[in-house]
Amino acid sequence: MDTPNRPQKLNFQLPTGTDPASVRARVETVEMLLERSMRVPGVNMPIGLDAIVGLIPIVGDIITTALGAYIVWEARNLGLSKWHLTRMGANVAFDTAIGLIPVVGDAADFLFRSNSRNLRIIKKHLDKHHPETRVIEG
Numbered sequence: 485m486d487t488p489n490r491p492q493k494l495n496f497q498l499p500t501g502t503d504p505a506s507v508r509a510r511v512e513t514v515e516m517l518l519e520r521s522m523r524v525p526g527v528n529m530p531i532g533l534d535a536i537v538g539l540i541p542i543v544g545d546i547i548t549t550a551l552g553a554y555i556v557w558e559a560r561n562l563g564l565s566k567w568h569l570t571r572m573g574a575n576v577a578f579d580t581a582i583g584l585i586p587v588v589g590d591a592a593d594f595l596f597r598s599n600s601r602n603l604r605i606i607k608k609h610l611d612k613h614h615p616e617t618r619v620i621e622g
Contacts, residue, residue, distance in 0.1 A: 504562060504614040508606070511558050515603040518551055535593040538583050545583045552576035555602050564609050572602045 498513060499506035520530035534551075537544040556572045564572075579598035583589040610617045 502561065504610055505617045507558050507562055508610055508617045508619075511555055511603060511606055514551060514555060515599045518548065518599045519597045520600075529594065531594065534579075534597075534599065535590070538593045539590055541586070542584075545580055545589075548583065549576060549580045552579065552599055552602070555599055555606070559602070559606050559609075562606065562609065563613075564606070568605050568609065572605055575601050 499509050501507075517532055518534040519532040521532040523530055534548045537547050540547075553576060556569060556576060559572055560569055575598035579593075579596055582592040582596065585592075
């Protein structure tokens with residue numbers, strides 16, 4: 485029996501398949517968490533874990549780099565070209581390099597969103613090669 489003061493469990497589940505639709509759902513979720521999971525009050529600017537965790541010197545940058553590399557790894561599994569994978573890797577590397585600079589790197593996390601850029605590359609590939617994965621956003 486549920487009591488009114490007891491917190492409810494969230495039933496949040498990501499698809500685990502290797503099909504393009506499952507990969508798209510996972511990558512979109514990771515990008516949303518890293519880049520736009522909440523808004524800055526008063527400014528109404530979206531931020532995510534990339535900007536927040538990036539405030540922790542070195543360790544935060546390692547964590548956000550690993551999550552950015554996960555998106556590139558998923559893109560590799562989808563069969564993106566070496567050119568696209570290189571672009572995506574360069575986005576992550578640039579974000580990491582800038583993020584290592586104190587204060588400047590934290591500000592750059594608000595402006596240069598490597599994970600959003602990489603998601604656009606993946607979506608473009610999926611829309612062209614796997615149109616059945618398209619999601620109508622409204």
